[in-house]
Amino acid sequence: MKYLKNVTTLKLDRDKCIGCGMCMTVCPHAVFVLREKKADITDRDACMECGACAGNCPADAIAVEAGVGCATAFIVGAITGTEPTCDCAKGSKSRC
Amino acid sequence: MDDMAEKLDCCSNGPVDEHSSAPWLIGSIPSGQDSCPRVATRLTWADTLGRWKVRWALGRDRYTVQPGLYAVGEADSDSLVFVTANYKMSFDCLRSALHNRNAWILVLDTAGINVWCAAGKRTFGTDNLVDSVANINLAERVNHRKLILPQLGASGISAHIVSQRTGFKIVYGPVRSVDLPAFLDSSMKATPQMRKVEFGMLDRLRLTPVELVISIKYILFAMLVALVASGVSRTGYDLHAAPSRALPALTILLSSWLAGAFFGPVLLPFFPVRSFAAKGAIAGLLAFALAAGVGITQKMTSIETCAWAAIAISIASFLTMNFTGASTFTSPSGVRKEMRVAVPAQIVGILGGIVLLIINLFT
Known part of the structure; x- marks a missing residue:
């Protein structure tokens, strides 16, 4: 299943990349591959901006405006004037 | 029981509460200078019942376990340490995946929220993990320096920073705890499949009860309004005529609820558009067409039919968008983009529908 095209804020600086492969490990949508000993984005539109890659990149080579892709969170955030968070849907993603 | 509470307290970060007598605790085992509570790895009917209840949005806010360190099997200083959230379903998934193994489970305080959502909020996060490792003196309890985290916790954690601050190296396990035994048995190598999040029909079916329960109260309110408003006509208000006049409207509201909160989510990949709001709009349109097909709109004027179509499509679109x-x-970024178009369209659809219904009264 694919979501909207050309919306992700994901950016990879290949010059900084040290090729450790951590982004490939943590990405839940296989956005990254290793090409010539450095990470490369292979499936940009699969990115859900969870921020796992950026937070776990030891070379600080990845940037993304991470957040929750949740309409309810945006609505609640707009009404209460707070940051959109997952508060409303506690158990929704949990499974074995 | 007091004895147990005391032992539990040694390994936990928080105060002892009702969980100290939880049925899934089976004694305690020594660790470092004190001892840790031991957990069962077979889920019982009570665990299954608990999972069913939260799937239907019953008591979801307090389905928690006490944060702290727990033992599995005959855990000792060589046993691996697995980290999870204090949402009981997350904890249950992990302990049942560790059946017949010796291990430690470190439960972080995520306010009862599952690993992935808590990672998004950074409560399943670097600081919380570093503090917990220090608070329970993990370095004195185990000989190795390795923490195994669920992969979906990675969005809240910076593995290299945890290493710098605690000396513990982070290993990201598979996305799903059911893959954990295979991961551990293959010297912690995850297959590409273990690293990917899926969202199959069964996953979606599991999540729709919560959607249905959360949205039903708004639909019931709308139905009540429609019922009361149905008594209004050009000749005045007729309470006795309201129920029979309201029947088509109530049927349409119910079908748009089912379309948006159930059929939209379950049939997600089958709609030929990517925006969730658009998927819901199609589901709503189909449900309305079906209702019209079986004669629900037969007695309506064309203005009324248009009004209810707009309302039904907007409701279903909103529900699936959520x-x-x-x-x-x-x-x-994607959700923001689709909402910029969808939310104004839904508001216009619902308000426009109501205006049309009022106009219909005077024509």
């Missing part, structure tokens, strides 16, 4: 939060692949 399923973005339960889905596993929507980005905030």
